[in-house]
Amino acid sequence: MNTRILTRLSVFAVAGALVAGCATQQGTNTAVGTGVGAGTGAALGAIFGGGKGAAIGAGAGALVGGITGYNWQAIHNKLSGATKGTGTQITEQPDGSLKLNIPSNVTFDTNSYAIKPSFAPVLDQVAQTLQQNPEVVAQVVGHTDNTGQPAYNQTLSVNRAQSVVNYLASRGIPMQRMAAEGRGDTQPIADNSTEAGRTANRRVEIYLRATAQHAQ
Known part of the structure; x- marks a missing residue:
């Protein structure tokens, strides 16, 4: 040989x-x-x-x-407990991230980017998850329905995502572990011609991704 x-x-x-x-x-x-x-x-x-x-x-x-990616089962279970009854959907994505889809009835009032009290327990659990898992980072994405002008919707979606990041930062999460972006009304998941569809489209998505080998 x-x-x-x-x-x-x-x-x-x-x-x-x-x-x-x-x-x-x-x-x-x-x-x-x-x-x-x-x-x-x-x-x-x-x-x-x-x-x-x-x-x-x-x-x-x-x-x-x-x-x-990452075995998310323990994190998924904790987040599911904290978001029970809020309508939040938690799913593992093909790229290995964990996605929280949080509906508008929990997150923000219409035309506002002030975090509602009902949103705080969800974000507190996300913050705790990030504190306990230093190899995990968060990407926050804001979405709106198509009511109003696209430029306004884009700005609103960015402000909402940034509000989430600021809240997590106030709970001790370093800014460098987070990113905020807005998609406006460009990525609907339901029919904007119905009230139910518009409600579904007004949402915040938080993607949790593991980026480094966890110390044994």
Whole structure:
């Protein structure tokens, strides 16, 4: 067996060990860093395409690492308890993030970006989650229905998202772990021609993402 074949077999063995490590960590509520995925992808890419293959493999491996993501079950259970009765939907996304879809009856009054008292317990639990999981970051996205001018709706959605970020910051979450953006009325999830549809479209979404390997 020549040296090149031995090298390839060695790289396969290392890649396999990394992938196995990712799989075993899923049950322990740990983040799987994209660096592991990138390293695995680069190793496999190097086998088949030299330097260029390594670069392509690293990109693909990082994507796999991000999708593998985080075991959210414990966090999901805590958030579900805090949001019970609010109509908040909590779902794990294909990219490995956890999404909270919080309806307008909980979040803000019409044409306002002042957080309602009914929204505070939800945000307090989100803040506690972020405090207990320092590898998790939050992206807050505001949405409106199509009533009013698009420019106004865009500004309102941004202000609402920023209000959420400011609230979380007041609970001790560093600003660098959060992002706020508004989508205005551009991403409806229901029919804006009905009151029920407009109510569904006026919402705040909070995406929680794990970005680094959690210390054991």
